[in-house]
Amino acid sequence: MTKLKNIKVVVSDLDGTLLNTQHKISDYTKSIFQELHNQGYLLVVATGRHHLDAMAIVETLGVPVYLVSSNGARIHSPNKEELFAFNLNSDVVKAALNVEIDPEITVVLFKENVWQTNRISEKLNAYQSELNYRPELVDYKKLEDFGAIKIFFSCDNHEKLVKLKDDVLANSSEHLHHAFSLPTCLEFMDKSIDKAVAIEQVLEKEGFTLAEAVSFGDGFNDVQMLSASGKGLIMGNAPALLKETLPDLEVIKTNAEDGVAKYIASKILDKELV
Template identity: 65%
Template sequence: MIKANTKVIISDLDGTLLNQHHVISDYTKSVFQELHQQKYLIVVATGRHHLDAMPLVEKLEVPLYLVTSNGARIHSPEKELLFSVNMESELVKSILALDIDPDITTVLFKEEVWQTNIHNEKLNSFSKEVTYHRELVNFEELEDFEAIKIFFTHENQEKLMALRDLILEHHPETFNHAFSLPICLEFMDKNVDKSHAIAKILEKENLDFSHAISFGDGFNDEMMLVTSGKGLIMGNAPDTLKNKLSHMEVIATNHEDGVANYLSDLLLKN
């Protein structure tokens, strides 16, 4: 039944379609090329900026819709910008004015650069090809705070949870937020979510979520997973997500080409 109804493949990138080296494997590429040949619509939905994500998904060598910055941008298979929304400058400024732990790395996703207050080598390692450039700044000296999203990271998740609670205390209804990883907290415009962006794509293609199978490993994938006809959680996802979505099937890890193997078994093998 799932196979007969599936027309759309939706996948997150980091921890999902990308392996532990932050690249798409040759095997995953071959599976997605076969899915394209069989006319499946492919959507990649990521928290990454579009300049960062585009070189990664080009490895697949198939046309696809690209949802980036957790849904703040949609690009067509022809790389045309279809949708965009930013956070207002004054609202971003009000977050940065809070008493944020100085050990937390803060990043503003801008259109052409990402602005940060700390040199974070681990953060830099997520990009093999530098297409989205970093700019070290003093946030107290900035004038334009308009951003696609705000990203916070620290190895101690409790510090990020305290920051989340602090921001929500001051702005209970203003933003959408999610943990893309246990050590990565992201705040976006209140209307931004991967599922909202994907819904726009499906409407454009005269389809709906019942036709979709989706894969993810983070809380920024939650609505996408629960809304899809079939949602699959990666084996490497945090236990907190697996426990919250305990009714969902858990598949192999991204290290094991979990997405490609699942799709090959379900859709490509007779």
């Protein structure tokens, strides 16, 4: 068993990574993160989720954690102090939505306190054990303020999302970039916003660099984070295309197998796996 050297920071995505298939953090994972904290590692969670949603999950770890949310548009300290915030301009969002959107696609604007959507989706609600971040049904044709943290689309048909991605970028590539956090989830952020950029801000504040970080992820919104880290690790449950996109990165166990915690236990904490 070879221990990973020169690692001072542990960064993890949530969905499909730190969270299991029930969208929860297992007791085993909590115990591993408690030990990381006890040994002085800096802990960062970097997620596409809204901060109100993610905070409730991160709190269950029971240790101080920096939170990068909305793919880097928000940063919160371990004591929940907002350190960074960026919102998309209303006109930029309005232009992005000025395309033909298939009726099967759920549209979501991440606002500060609610997520505005064209339909209430029980599938999306299921990602929250408690609705800390609530949906608000809106008619986008009548909406006046389109300002948002990010734009989110969901559809079981990936090809429909690919077409929508192309249509949105045809109008808005100057201002926006995209990521498929899951094959069924398409997200648009300002071009300046990325998990890796936000994580670098956190590490600079704490006196570390990404070269001293190990990071875990499973989606295309994790690409820059995984690539820039001293050690980037792809979840076994990640899409095949992500693994092909980052062929030099190691693939570990799935989120259903507590892949993050087991890797940390073996390669960072130097513990025997049971």
